[in-house]
Ligand SMILES: Nc1nc2c(ncn2[C@@H]2O[C@H](COP(=O)(O)OP(=O)(O)OP(=O)(O)O)[C@@H](O)[C@H]2O)c(=O)[nH]1
C-alpha cells in the first residue's frame with residue numbers, strides 16, 4: 628500500500644511540477660479517494676462472496692420451498708383461496724410453523740386485497756416482503772454484540788446441536804478481527820468434549836481454559852473469568868453441557884453458571900446464545916421453548932442449515948418465539964458461520 632502511494636505521488640508531482648505549481652492537498656484528496664474506492668470494491672466483493680456462500684448453504688431449503696412456491700404460482704391463473712391454501716401447505720411443510728404460517732397468509736391476503744393484485748406471479752415478491760417485515764418486527768436486533776469489551780458469551784443447547792463447533796468457528800472469526808479470545812470448557816460431562824474444544828482452540832489459535840472431566844462447570848467458568856480479566860481478554864466464550872433429560876437439573880446447572888458470571892464479571896457485555904440444529908425442524912422450536920424458560924436467551928445460532936430443507940424454522944423462531952437469530956451455521960468448516968441478516972436470508976431462500 629505504501630509503495631503504491633509513493634509511486635502515485637511521484638507521477639503526480641512530475642505532472643504538477645511541469646505545470647509550475649505544487650499542490651499537495653489536491654493530490655492527497657485524490658489518493659484518499661482512490662484508496663477508499665479500492666476498499667469499497669473489496670468490501671462489495673466480500674459481501675457478494677458471503678451471500679453466494681449463504682445461498683449455497685441454503686440450497687436444500689430453496690429447492691424445497693422456493694421451487695414449490697414457484698410451481699404453485701405458475702399453475703394458478705388467479706389469486707384465490709385455493710392459491711393461498713397451497714401456499715399455506717408449503718410453508719407448514721418447510722417448518723415455518725402453523726401460527727407463523729397463518730400470520731403470513733393473513734398479511735398476504737390483506738396486501739393482495741389492498742393492492743388489488745390479480746397476477747399470481749406478483750404474490751412471490753409480496754410474500755418475501757411479508758416474511759422480511761414479520762421477522763424484523765418480532766425482534767429488536769439480530770446482531771451479536773461484544774461491545775463494549777470485555778464480553779462473555781455463554782453457549783447453551785442440547786447434545787449434538789453444534790455448540791462446540793460453533794464456538795470454534797466463532798473464536799476463529801473474532802480472532803481474525805483482531806480480538807483476544809479465550810474459550811472455557813464448561814461442558815465437563817465427557818473428556819472427549821473437552822478435547823474437542825481444545826482442538827478447536829488450537830485451530831483458531833485462541834487461548835483455552837479447562838478442568839478435568841466431571842468437574843463443576845461453574846468452577847471452570849469462574850477460572851475462565853479470572854483468566855480473562857488477568858489477560859485482558861476481549862471475548863470469553865463458554866461451552867456448556869446441555870443434557871435435557873431433566874429440566875430442573877439443567878436449570879440448576881445453568882443458574883449456577885449465570886450467578887458466577889454476574890458476580891465475577893458483572894461489567895462484561897453478556898450474550899447467552901442458544902444453539903439449535905435446523906435439521907430437527909419443529910423439535911428445535913420445542914428446545915427453544917424449554918431453554919427460554921430456564922435462561923434469558925439473547926440470541927439463537929441455527930446450525931446445519933446446509934443439510935436441511937427445514938430452513939423455514941428460522942422464521943418461526945423469530946416470529947413466534949421472538950428469539951433473535953444471530954448466527955447461522957452452513958457447514959462443518961471453520962469459516963462456515965455467518966451473521967444472520969434477514970434480507971439476505973429471504974433473498975437466498977427465494978433464489
Ligand atoms: N453440516 C453441518 N454440520 C455441522 C454444523 N455445525 C456443527 N455441525 C456438526 O454437528 C456435529 C455435532 O457438533 P458439536 O459441535 O460436537 O455439537 P455439540 O452441541 O457440541 O455436541 P455435544 O458436545 O455432544 O453436546 C459435528 O459433526 C459437527 O461437525 C453446520 O453448520 N453444518
Ligand SMILES: [Mg+2]
Nearest residue numbers: 790791814820
Ligand atoms: Mg460439545
